[in-house]
Amino acid sequence: MAVGKMKKQDKKENNIIEAPSSDGVDRRGFLKCMAWAGTGVVWTFAGGVPVSRLFGANSKPGDQSSFSFVQISDSHIGFDKPANVDVTATLQAAIDKINALPVEPDLILHTGDLSHLSKPGEFDTLDQVLKGARPKQVFYVPGEHDVALDNGQQFLDRYGKQTKGAGWHSFDHKGVHFVGLVNVVNFKAGGLGILGVEQLEWLQNDLRGRASSTPIVVFAHIPLWAAYPEWGWATEDSAQALAYLKRFGSVTVLNGHIHQVMQKVEGNVTFHSAMATAFPQPLPGSAPSAGPLKVPADQLRRVLGLTNVSYLAGNSHLAVVDATLAGTPAEEASTILRRAAAALSAAGAQGQSTQQNQPTAAAAGETVQAAIDNFSFKPKELTVKAGSTVRWTNKDDIPHTVTSNDKVFSSPVLDSNQNFQFTFASSGKFPYFCKLHPMMTGAVIVE
Numbered sequence: 001m002a003v004g005k006m007k008k009q010d011k012k013e014n015n016i017i018e019a020p021s022s023d024g025v026d027r028r029g030f031l032k033c034m035a036w037a038g039t040g041v042v043w044t045f046a047g048g049v050p051v052s053r054l055f056g057a058n059s060k061p062g063d064q065s066s067f068s069f070v071q072i073s074d075s076h077i078g079f080d081k082p083a084n085v086d087v088t089a090t091l092q093a094a095i096d097k098i099n100a101l102p103v104e105p106d107l108i109l110h111t112g113d114l115s116h117l118s119k120p121g122e123f124d125t126l127d128q129v130l131k132g133a134r135p136k137q138v139f140y141v142p143g144e145h146d147v148a149l150d151n152g153q154q155f156l157d158r159y160g161k162q163t164k165g166a167g168w169h170s171f172d173h174k175g176v177h178f179v180g181l182v183n184v185v186n187f188k189a190g191g192l193g194i195l196g197v198e199q200l201e202w203l204q205n206d207l208r209g210r211a212s213s214t215p216i217v218v219f220a221h222i223p224l225w226a227a228y229p230e231w232g233w234a235t236e237d238s239a240q241a242l243a244y245l246k247r248f249g250s251v252t253v254l255n256g257h258i259h260q261v262m263q264k265v266e267g268n269v270t271f272h273s274a275m276a277t278a279f280p281q282p283l284p285g286s287a288p289s290a291g292p293l294k295v296p297a298d299q300l301r302r303v304l305g306l307t308n309v310s311y312l313a314g315n316s317h318l319a320v321v322d323a324t325l326a327g328t329p330a331e332e333a334s335t336i337l338r339r340a341a342a343a344l345s346a347a348g349a350q351g352q353s354t355q356q357n358q359p360t361a362a363a364a365g366e367t368v369q370a371a372i373d374n375f376s377f378k379p380k381e382l383t384v385k386a387g388s389t390v391r392w393t394n395k396d397d398i399p400h401t402v403t404s405n406d407k408v409f410s411s412p413v414l415d416s417n418q419n420f421q422f423t424f425a426s427s428g429k430f431p432y433f434c435k436l437h438p439m440m441t442g443a444v445i446v447e
């Protein structure tokens with residue numbers, strides 16, 4: 001495992017930015033090593049190769065205050081579509097990976113979408129699988145799928161007893177300060193992930209008085225950076241949170257939601273998103289929309305995985321390393337995802353001629369069919385006569401809602417192929433959005 005291997009890394013996949021360092025570690029070199037570890041030698045790395053070789057020589061191996069933890073994300077228990085018909089098995093595989101680590105991680109962070117539809121049975125299954133994990137300390141933040149049914153009450157009852165607001169919380173572990181943030185509640189039509197004023201104030205207070213040398217780990221579901229705002233992969237008020245974090249010398253921000261590894265370094269802040277344990281999503285912009293992406297069955301476990309984070313006392317930077325369930329190089333996942341998305345769009349182009357014409361104005365009393373497809377309302381704007389009914393059918397493998405901006409109508413969470421209808425008695429314009437994916441907007445115009 002020679003460090004020289006780093007040179008073999010594909011330059012195109014390397015999103016690493018040179019950043020200044022104040023701790024004597026060659027930050028550029030460190031980050032290269034981090035990316036190199038990400039090519040799949042993680043288990044060798046965790047299996048006893050002296051960490052100091054990656055971090056510089058100023059640290060003592062075996063130091064009691066050094067530790068590692070694991071991030072898992074997006075287990076979507078309850079999902080059973082072709083992209084992965086057994087998400088419980090792949091979560092179990094992730095837990096098996098954790099249990100097989102030669103050095104037991106101190107704790108597990110779950111960065112949300114524990115469940116697919118926030119059903120009690122889904123949370124029960126997750127709990128059952130996680131009970132088998134050797135690390136007994138597990139910390140959670142919710143994803144939008146965990147708060148879909150009841151605005152997160154059940155999530156709070158189960159996982160948020162010691163938390164504030166919608167589940168935000170912080171704790172200290174061996175000199176590292178952990179902050180769990182919630183950016184999946186109170187979505188606004190047309191918006192992105194949101195933290196909200198109350199949580200931002202709490203964060204400011206939580207960080208006040210802490211030494212700038214304290215390493216900070218922030219974990220949240222939706223990225224706190226502009227990973228791909230076009231698909232809602234960003235948080236609209238994250239800049240305020242990052243302003244509070246700016247003075248700290250080492251900030252590691254971990255998220256899920258996008259079901260793939262993405263990484264960005266800005267000054268002292270490293271942003272990192274983890275693979276899912278349930279199903280992959282396309283690379284940004286490589287498909288018509290986000291959503292479960294089916295890859296060949298023998299490649300599924302090459303695009304699912306978990307993240308291992310090591311902290312070495314005496315060195316403020318944390319090593320973030322991704323591992324796939326298959327044990328294959330994490331970097332290889334993007335090739336599989338790109339290929340799967342290309343196959344999908346080729347198939348989509350063939351099927352285009354069979355697409356229905358979009359409905360137009362209907363007579364009073366008629367029912368007009370509308371669809372939710374590829375994370376959009378179709379048609380986006382629909383004109384009907386007063387007295388007609390609009391029926392939306394969800395054609396995606398992901399749940400959505402049809403929620404009036406002005407509380408005129410509100411569907412339950414619609415799973416695949418479920419529908420919702422509403423009869424428009426009076427004229428006017430009725431804008432609506434999806435409560436789970438607020439960038440999805442539409443309007444019904446009643447004449």
Ligand SMILES: [Cu+2]
Binds near residue numbers: 399434436437440
């Ligand atoms: Cu949606």
